[in-house]
Amino acid sequence: MPPMNSFMKIIIKILLILSLSSLSYVVTAQNSSGTPYSMYGFGLLKDNYGPYSSMGGVSAAMRDNNNINFLNPASYTALDSNRFYFQLGMDGEYVRISTHSENSNYRIAQNAAFNIALRLARNLYTSIGFNQRSSLGYDLYYYNLIGGSKNEYYDQHIFGQGGLNDFYLGLAYKFGNLSIGVNSIIIFGNIERRLTLYPIVSDSYYINTQTKVSVADAIFDLGAQYGFLISPISRITLGANLNLPTKLNADKDFVSYKVNATTGVQTTIDKEDLNEGNISYPLRVTGGMQYEYKDKWFVAADYTYQQMSQYEEFGRNQEFNDYQKGALGLTFLPARNGRFWWQRNKYNAGLYAVRSQLELNDIKIKTIGFTFGTQMPVKISDKDLTLGVAIDLGVRGTEENGLIQERYVKLRLNIAFKEQWFMKRKIY
Secondary structure (H helix, E strand, C coil): CCCHHHHHHHHHHHHHHHHHHHHHHHHHCCCCCCCHHHCCCCCEECCCCCCCHHHCCCCCCCCCCCCCCCCCHHHHHHCCCCCEEEEEEEEEEEEEEECCCCEEEEEEEEEEEEEEEEEEECCEEEEEEEEEEEEEEEEEEEEEECCCCCCCEEEEEEEEEEEEEEEEEEEEEEECCEEEEEEEEEEEEEEEEEEEEEECCCCCEEEEEEEEEEEEEEEEEEEEEEEEEEECCEEEEEEEEEECCEEEEEEEEEEEEEEECCCCCEEEEEEEEEEEEEEEECCEEEEEEEEEECCCEEEEEEEEEECHHHCEECCEECCCCCEEEEEEEEEECCCCCCCCHHHHCEEEEEEEEEEEEEEECCEEEEEEEEEEEEEEEEEECCEEEEEEEEEEEEEEECCHHHCCEEEEEEEEEEEEEEECCCCCCCCC
16 A cells, blocks of 8 residues: 555545546536437437447457446456556547438537546455436427418427436456456436427417426446456457446426517416436346457457336336347457557457337337547556547438438547556665
8 A cells, every 4th residue: 555645645636637527527528419319318328438439339348457448347357456547538429410301410529438447455446437328419490280280380499408427436356257346326417308389370479398307316337247268369258237227316397388479478388396206217238248369359249238118207108119239349459569559559440230219200210330440558657548549430310201310420539547656666
C-alpha cells in the first residue's frame, strides 16, 4: 500500500477527475440522438459501444490489461494489478435520413463514458464510472388528413429529448481460471415529450401537451468469465452477463392545454402528477466467447437478448418485441513486443445485426452495421496509453410502408491509460 500522503493525493486526483467528468457528462450526455426511432420507451438503446466498438461491440468474453470492459464486470480481473486505470469514450455520428420521397441529415457529438479501475486486494478488483444507457431525441412535423374527412387536414409537431444514464460501482474476484463480477448501477435521467396540434379547420387555437418522466433507481449487472487453454498456442474464453428484471422508480408529470392563437392565453384541459410509479427494465442477457491463437489472432462472438415484450410504463405494456443482437469481431496483432509501432497495434473489424423491440406498420425495425478500427499503444513517461479508434457504418430501418431509413457513420475514440501509482521503486 502507498504511504498516507500518497494515498491522499490519489483520493484528491480521483475526486477532481470525477467532478470534472460529472460536469462534462451532465452537459453532454443528454444530447438528442436525432433519430425518430428513439421516440419509443426510454429511448434508443445503444447497439454498439464500449472499448470494443471496432469489433462489432462484442463484450461478454473480452478481457485484456489495456481496456476497462465495463459491459462485463468479471473482466476487471484481467487488469494490471499494479496500475491505476482511466478510460474515456467519446462518440461522433453523422446520419442521413430518407423516406421514399424526402431526405435529411443530422450530426451528433457526445461524451459517452468515463471509467476508472484498480486492484483493491489480492484477486479483488474494482471499477467506477459513468455511462450513457439510452438516448431520446426527435423533432418531427406531420401534415395529415383528419379521419373521416376528404379535404380537412391538421398539422402536428412532436418533440422529445433526454435519456437514461448510469453511475456504477463494480467489483470482481478471480478464482483460478474463473472470474465473477457485479456492477451496482444507479440509473437516472429525464425523458421529455411535447406535442402541438394545429387544427386547420379552426386557426383560433391550438393544443399543447407536455409529458416529463424522471427515473432514479438501482439495478445489478452480474458477470462471469472462464478461460482455458486448448493447446500451447491457443486459448478460449467464455463469458456472460445479465441484468435481472427490475422495476425502476419513476415520476410522471403530464399537462395538456388549449392555447388561444391570437392572445396566447392558456386553458388547462388535463393535468396529472404520478409520483410513485415505475418503469420496468426487462431481463437482459449477453453471452459469448473469444478464441485466441498465437497471441496474434483473436475472434469473438456475442449474442444479446432483452425481454422487451415485458417492458411497461406505469402499469401499461408497450407491446414491444424482444430485442436481439448478434455480433462478430476479429483482431490481428502483428507482434505484441514488435520493434515498430505498427507491429504493436491491434487491427480490428466486426459485424453486428440487431432486431430491435420496434415493429411499425407491420415491419420489424432492424439494424445492420460493419465496424473497423485499431487500438494503438503509446508510451508516455511511466504511463501506458491505448488509443482506440472505431468506425461504424450502418443502416437502421427501411423506407417500406412509409417508414424511415437511416444510414449512419459513427466515430468512437476510446482513450485508456494506466499509471504506476502502486509501483515501488527498487533503485534510488
